[in-house]
Every structure is written in structure tokens, then in C-alpha cells.
Amino acid sequence: MLKVSKVLERGDDVAAESAQERWRRLFRKETLRPGSFATMSSIPLAPVYGPSDGEFPGIYPYTRGVHASMYRTKLWTMRMFAGFGIATDTNARFREIIRAGGTGLSTAFDMPTLLGLDSDDPMSLGEVGRCGVAIDTLADVRDLFAGIDLGNITTSMTINSPAAVMLALFVAQAEASGVARARLGGTLQNDILKEYQAQKEFVFPPRPSMRLVRDTIAFTAAEMPKWNSISVSGYHIREAGSTAAEELAFTLANGFAYVELAREAGLSVDAVAPRLSFFFNAHIDFFEEIAKYRAARRLWAKWMREHYGATEERSWQLRFHTQTAGVSLTAQQPEINIARTAIEALAGVLGGTQSLHTNSMDEALALPSEKAARIALRTQQIIAHETNVANVADPLGGSWFIEELTDEMEREAEVIFSVIDKMGEGSMLEGCVRGIEENWFQGRIADSAYELERSFNSGERVIVGVSDFLEGNDDTDLATLRITNEDERKQRARLQQVRLDRNTAKVQEALQRLRHEASDASVNLMPALIDATKAYASVGEMMSALADVFGRYVEVPTL
């Protein structure tokens, strides 16, 4: 039964459909999840509260959420990011997830793979299979997805510089297993701009990198209707030290840049915008984070509709994933990080996130242990199933404080947009690239990180267990995960075997074609990449062939 509060029903009806009427119509169409939607003491709850002439969830500009019913239809997705060792190890984990009812896989790659290096590259020493799974050739991708029907599961791949190469490997593996590319559903992170700004896993200079992004957008738009081409990520910008407003503004500006890039490739804003999703940080300043998410939705909707002329509602709706803030965790008294993560996760939920990853308590010490990762997931489950916070959409909306903070976030972001727009002389795409080339983003992030650190060092801000409340810091018996170099040895041997078994002439021919097509910016590189992966060219070889044409990016070291 639909329960609408008395406050909501008091509004005067007008001839044209009001936001409230439209919301009610949308809400009635939703199938609600089972549950009573009442407080613990049985007080019935409306799906949303507010004045009849106010903003409503599911209604432009979506400040209060992208869905009319928000979590009453579907809770957020508890998407825990994982990956380790060699492909067969991660495959076993994937199969476990599927057996347990999971419908989405999220792949973490190791550092060499993320930087387009083979496992036997001298620079890969000590890093193979450590922070994620090691992928060198199609043989590894076959092992990674062995026994998994890629047509019936969605796959998220967190990879940026070699995103086009990984997409090619994924398509090649799917087709070899009999699944047409049109049936593949999933997401590539593929957000190269934030790599130069913050995460620093870059290979080529910005402009040729953007050409690769363009090729993946155009290819997936034409051939993979169920694929999300980019997850525009502020998470790493914030972790690198930006303020909340900078995270918000830089991320949305990057989103605008990708929309303009797609437009240059001949795609309409309505063809690309619905395929972009976002990824934000949930830091420890509870209300500021909630205001950030609310402002993000409102800003994106306004810019897509008013500035870029999008006409589809899906184009206006900013959907996002949230991860709690790794930088907020302390190595001292690591167990108290559970409390920090719970508060941050709650901000993500009250801010209307579509999916959430909660960090483990031991991440300031090591990669997470299984127990620590389980507690992190349990934290989300407590929020979802015990606290009742998912019953009402945007529960903090209408608070004078939250509304003013949301407006302030919006104002600060608009100021930053105008600076980027000026750098690009009217183009956000050009502004983002120039801002990177001129070290503007990187400099602002480093300045903000330094200011914050100074405020910690001056005693102006307290960190529990670090600046104050130190009793218990000597208790260091937490068991952390240990990773050996055994996987590195195994993966190198495996790559060597693939190199022996493949047809070298075919590999050379495929790489030559890649170089040739890379030198013509009008060509889409995806077909050549897919063919190269089928010849068992390695990730390192394909990226090197592209670097022969594109060059390699060296960041000028600045402090």
C-alpha cells in the first residue's frame, strides 16, 4: 500500500501536472521490495517528506534522488571490489560470488596490467598479482572467466590507460565462448582524465589517450548496447587530496568533457550521457558529503538539459557508486576504522548512492584480510537491514543546513566550471586537457592536500588515535594479509609459455596493423585491438605498439 504523508496531500492541484503529481504517478508504477516501511515502533513512514511544491525524488533536477521510490524498490548494490593473484585464483572467487547469488562481477587488476606492462617487464618486479589480478594475454582472460556465462552477468572492470585493450580482450573471450558482443553488459572505468589529475596511472599523453576513449565510446555505442562506457571517478581526486567541492567540480567537468568528446565522434548527448555513471568518495565530514551528492545530481541534470540540450531523462540522471575514504583510515587502533567506515557509508546511503563499497579496517596497514572485508560488508548490511534509513528518500532534504550546504557546493562547483571553461575557451573538453597539461588540476589538489595536512599538524583538527586519544595504540596484534612473490613467478612462466605457443608472425602482423591505424586518428582502433588479442598479442605488446605512435607521458615532477 502506498502511504503518502498528510503534508504531501495538502498541496493545491493545478492544471498542469505538478512535480508532486508526477512523482506520485512514477512512484505508483514502481514495484516495492517486501517490507513494512515503518519505524521500529510501528510508526508508518511516507516514501518522502516535504512541502507539496518542493523538490521530489525521481523528478528533475533530481536533488532528492534519481528514482521516485529510491531504496523502497531496490536497496543499493553492495559491490565489493576484489581481485588478486593469477587469473585462476580470481576465477574461483568469481564462481563463489555467482554461487552465492551474485549477478555482478567487479574486477581489480594488478599494477602492471593497469599500466599496460607485461608480468615479465623489469618494471613489474614485486607488483604482479598484488593489488589485483594479473592479465597478460587472452589465455589469462579465458582462465579469468572460465565456466562463467558472460551473457548472463554484468562485469565491471576498473582499468583506465589500457581500457580499450581490456575491452578488446573481453569481447574476444566472450565471442570465443559463443556470446555475441551485443549481449555483454558491464562497465569500464575508462576515465583517463582523472589519471593525469590524481591517480597517476597513465601511459600515453592526454590527447591520444582521449582518442582511445573516443574509440571505446563509439564502439560500445554502435555494437554493445548494454555496456556503460565510462565510470567518471571523483574518488581518486579526493583521495589525492582535493576538497569536496573540487572532487565534485573536477569530476563533473570531466563528465562534460566526455560528452563533448562523444559529440565530436558524431554521437548525440542522449546517446552517450545515459552510458556514463559516476563514482564518488564518502569522506568523514558527514553532512558535507551528503550535500556533495545532492549537488552533483542537480548540477549534472541542469548541465545536461540546459547546456548540452539532452532531452532524455536518463541523460539528466546522475547515477553513482560510492566508496568510503581510504585516506580517513588510521594505522593506529585499526579496529576504530570500522566506526569511521560506517559513518561514511551512511553518508553515501543518505546521499542516495546506487552502489557502495566499504573499506576494511586494516587498509592503512595492508591489503584487506578476508575477515576485515567481511566486517566491511556487514557494516553495509547493518545500515540496510537494521537501521531503517532506507525507508524514506532523501531523509535530510529540507533541513536548512543541508539545503544551504547543497547550494554552497553547487556555487563552488560553478565557480570551478567557469575557470575550466575559460581555460578551454568555451570547451570543457579542451579546458580539462589544458588544465592537465598546465598542471592546474594537479597543483590545486596538492595545495588542498597540504592545507589539510597543516591543519592536522597544527592541532586545529583532531584524528582519534593519531593526534589524541592514543591509549590503545600499542595494541598491534591485528592479523593482516601476507602476499608472497609466488604468483609473480607463476604468471611469468605462464606468459613465457603463451609466447612459445603462439604464431609470432601473426602477432607481429597484428601489432604492425595497430601502429598503422593508430597513426590515422580517423580510424577506430577497437577492431585492430580485438584482432591483436585473438593472435595472443600481450597487453604490454599492444600498449607498446600504440606508444610507438602516441608516445609516452612523463609527468613533470612538481611539488
Next chain:
Amino acid sequence: MNTRVLVAKVGLDGHDRGIKVVARLLRDAGMEVVYTGLFQTPETVAVAAIQEDVDVVGLSMLSGAHMTLAPLVVHALRERGSEIPVVLGGIVPPQDLDELHELGIAAVFGPGASAEEIVSTISGIVALSA
């Protein structure tokens, strides 16, 4: 003369927030700081440290490769006849500390190390090795 420090990122780890903040804090404390930039090898760091005639090398590692890479930097320096001390900051599990000291790392700074602690430890190490 002011203490000279080379701060370096070795290997594939792109996390550069910590190293940039620490570099500025060391400058605030009157030290001269040189930053190598990202993606260095143990050899390039050793050569740069010797050329720049620094008093101490500071490594920043957050990817978990410190047990492999940090000792290689010490080795690359000693191989070139240099006794420049090497300190390390980043995500380092407590059980690695003893082994790192045995492998020649002069000090390790974990998350939350204060500016004061870093500056005074480095000053102490430089005074000892002078």
C-alpha cells in the same frame, strides 16, 4: 648547510599525495628537497641521490611492493659506494619493520606520522651519518 633530501617514487605506485605533502613539510622545516617524479627504478634513484649529493633518500610506497623495492634502492646506493641513508614512508605492515631495518632501511614512517616526527627523525639520522 641545510639538509638535502631526495624524495622518490619507485616502481609502479602512482599514489603521490603523501610524498608531495611530506616534501613541503620538509621544506617548511628548512630542508632542501628534490623530487624524482613517478615510476623510478632503484638505479635511477641511486644515481640521482649521488648526483644531487643529498644527505638522505626518502621513499614513498603504498602498493605493497616495499619489501621487494626498498632494499633494492639501498643495494643500488651501496653498490655505487654511497652510504646515504634511506627512509621509507607509506603502507607498511608492522611485521615488516624488523626485516626492513635489517635490510638497511634507517626509518619507517607509517600513516599518521606527524611532521615533527618525520623532521626530527630525519635530522637525527643525518646527524648520525655525517
